[in-house]
Amino acid sequence: MSQSLNFLTSSSPNFTISKHSYSKPYVPAFNPQFPIKFVRKSIVVSCSDLDSPSPSPVLVSSNGGAGVPEYKWPSPADSSSIEVDAVTEAELKENGFRSTRRTKLVCTIGPTTCGPEQLEALAVGGMNVARINMCHGTREWHRSVIERVRRLNEEKGYAVAIMMDTEGSEIHMGDLGGASSAKAEDGEIWTFTVRALDSPLPDRTINVNYDGFAEDVKVGDELLVDGGMVRFEVIEKIGPDVKCRCTDPGLLLPRANLTFWRDGSLVRERNAMLPTISSKDWLDIDFGISEGVDFIAISFVKSAEVINHLRSYIQARSRDSDVSVIAKIESIDSLKNLEEIIQASDGIMVARGDLGAQIPLEQVPSAQQKIVQLCRQLNKPVIVASQLLESMIEYPTPTRAEVADVSEAVRQRADALMLSGESAMGQFPEKALAVLRSVSLRIEKWWRDEKRHEVMELPDIASSFSDSISEEICNSAAKMANNLEVDALFVYTKTGHMASLLSRCRPDCPIFAFTTTTSVRRCLNLQWGLIPFRLGFSEDMENNLNKTFSLLKARGMIKSGDLVIAVSDMLQSIQVMNVP
Ligand SMILES: Nc1ncnc2c1ncn2[C@@H]1O[C@H](COP(=O)(O)OP(=O)(O)O)[C@@H](O)[C@H]1O
Ligand SMILES: C=C(OP(=O)(O)O)C(=O)O
Ligand SMILES: [K+]
Ligand SMILES: [Mg+2]
Incomplete structure (x- = not known):
């Protein structure tokens, strides 16, 4: 039977805990405004309806490691099951929590990667988001890519999100x-x-x-x-x-x-x-909304106004869908209005290709650093894009300089890295993705080994008292996770907000984000360190935890004794416990 410490935000004296034995003193860094009550209690694991093992994706053939491993996803999820993508699940089982990749990967899909086999190879290789660029190809072509990604997700258990990128109305050549x-x-x-x-x-x-x-x-x-x-x-x-x-x-x-x-x-x-969103872009946006894409990236954004306009347009068009809006920073104007654009958007892309055509090249790295930092402070996911592995369009190995560039973006703790031509029309799309993956893992491991906790001043961003509590809880939980060297953070979040607040802290351990809807789960795909799960849960945290533990244990993704910290946006608490 495992113990848990339930930290409620009400008044109580001091208490000390430590990993596993609860003997080494540890003082959580809470804001003194919120005195903490530590309730020691045990968790009862007796959820008979949940104890039976739930289905997990079965590796049908691994092809000797050379080709695309084939997974089969069993029966559709019911209310007592948990959904996680097949690739993450396999990784978790094989390597354990700590070594899961934190940096997310976006691949532009083009002629060399639009086939079902190539798409699957990218999904297996760690693609979190597939990007389609409306500058190229017909809507029919894009629709077929979206359908193929969706089918892979459904049939094989991946959770690849889809990003549609508008053409924008800048000057460009014909085809x-x-x-x-x-x-x-x-x-x-x-x-x-x-x-x-x-x-x-x-x-x-x-x-x-x-x-x-x-x-x-x-x-x-x-x-x-x-x-x-x-x-x-x-x-x-x-x-x-x-x-x-x-x-x-x-x-x-x-x-x-x-x-x-x-x-x-x-x-x-x-x-x-020229308008940021051209008439063709509006038609493409209609297409994206009706196809239910997860993200729409807007090219050549100049100010927050266009993002706000697009948001109301999306809301009017589809009340029940939540398409996230990503603003691409690739013009001089966007740099001038950076903060307001970040505030207005759901995420940002550092679109270095066009940015480097609008400002002197030597200014691009400092602009990137500034954008990545500001996005993290304002809690918006940020993608570093373009030419990360440009030489791999033609060659099977990257240059040292490219590897250094990828490392730098990872070191800056960008949420995601993006391939463009490398995956859209290059000769080695899977190899390029493998380079992003291995470089990310290596840098992430290096800073864990060296205990390089990222210390960054994170300003208060909450707009209400309740949001402030969530923010303080996440900041403290992340700090505790680092100090206690826990195996994972668990967050139960309906909107994904609390998960993003944890991700913002860039903790040393992975963040298992449990959410009730598929669309929120897919959006969390873009955020640093989050492992999104879809799970039906209630207001009863103890029940949720028991349910999660038994489901994850049955799938071999956690084991007894693992130390986790759990937070939720329903019950404003921090719980520290060993998996029973
Ligand atoms: N849907 C597509 N159809 C044909 N070619 C594409 C497609 N998407 C991307 N490409 C090719 O991949 C290259 C790199 O993609 P990307 O960086 O997204 O576009 P761009 O070069 O226009 O900024 C493009 O220049 C184009 O040659
Ligand atoms: C990502 C970018 O935009 P696009 O590929 O659409 O030009 C860029 O300019 O870097
Ligand atoms: K574009
Ligand atoms: Mg561009």
Whole structure:
């Protein structure tokens, strides 16, 4: 029979506890405003209806470790079962709590990964979120990807969430008349035109999507493709055609972003007035809502206003769905209005591709650090995106510099890392994902081994007294978890808020987040350190804990003696206990 300490927020004298034996003194760092009552009581494990083992995904074939392991998910979940994704469950069983990965992984799906087998390989490889980029492909293509991911989740027990990324209305090239790329050589003259041309396009001709392009550029301007991957100088304007000489050769990719620079600064003429959400974007957003995507990422956000507008639009369109809105930080304006944008959004993407085309490249790392830090302070998940493993589009191993870049993002405790071209059209999507996974695990292990608890000033963000209590509880529980070296934090949360507050503290142990709805569970996929479970639970915490213990034990995910700390948003308490 195990003991638990129930810390209620009412008045009582001091009490000391320690791991397992409760003998070593430990003083929890509670806010003195909330005197704590420590109630010593035991938990009775006699939930007869729950004691029977619940189904778990069965590994049908592992393919000798070479291919995609095949899992079969048994009968649909009933009210007494617990749902966790098959990959996490296998990891937990194999490696135990401590070594589960904390940093989440997002993969852009494209031509090389849209098939069911490739999607499954990514799911097995640790993809938490699949991103579809509405810049490319047709809605039918995207719909089929969404359907395949959904089917995998249902049939094989994964929990991959879906993020739809809007095109935005910045200037970009056309689709190269169907070619997958075009090489621009030094000194070559290319024509950039706003004329609607039929495919195949004349040689060395590029369509531009923005009608004002030919009027806005001036002879002598520098034209940057993809933030400088290829550069041209404008040498002549002939009506709708702009002749340019290539000054930095490189590969032109379909629909690549275009910026133009004059006297060393980005030119923002009428293109700066283009709406953040274009009419095509609105149709894509309608598509995303009706397909029930989990996240909508908005490109080139300039201010909080557009995010607020989109939110009310989503609410009006679908009262019962909760699509999370992710703001992409990739423009000068978004940097100016950073805090208000973060406050207004459900999450942020550091979209370094376009950001690096709008501010000097050497400013991108400090901008990233600042955004990641601010997001954590304001409790919003943050994704670091673009070119993390760019060379792996072509090569099976990353460069040392790329590994260092990934490590740095992990070290900054970003919630998630994202693959773009590496997984969308590269030759080694699974290998690239494996690199993200192994580098994340290595850095996370290193800081645990070195006891590098992240000390960060976390400002109070609560807007009500009740929220303040939740926040204090989570801060204290996370600190206790580190000091007591517990095996896991458990959080019972209906909206996911309390789970995110724990994640914000970046504790040393994994956070098992139990939530009642599938949509909340999928959204938690993006947040650092959270292992989301779907579980029916009641207001009765003791019952919830017993139920969870027996279900998890039956599945081999925890064992007697494991030390856990449990918090919930129904009963504002912290409980410390060994699994009975
Ligand atoms: N749905 C798709 N269909 C075809 N190609 C795609 C698709 N999604 C992504 N890609 C390819 O992968 C590359 C990298 O993806 P991403 O970074 O999302 O787009 P972008 O390069 O436009 O910013 C794209 O440039 C494009 O070549
Ligand atoms: C992620 C980004 O956006 P997209 O790939 O849509 O251009 C980026 O610019 O870094
Ligand atoms: K996009
Ligand atoms: Mg971008």
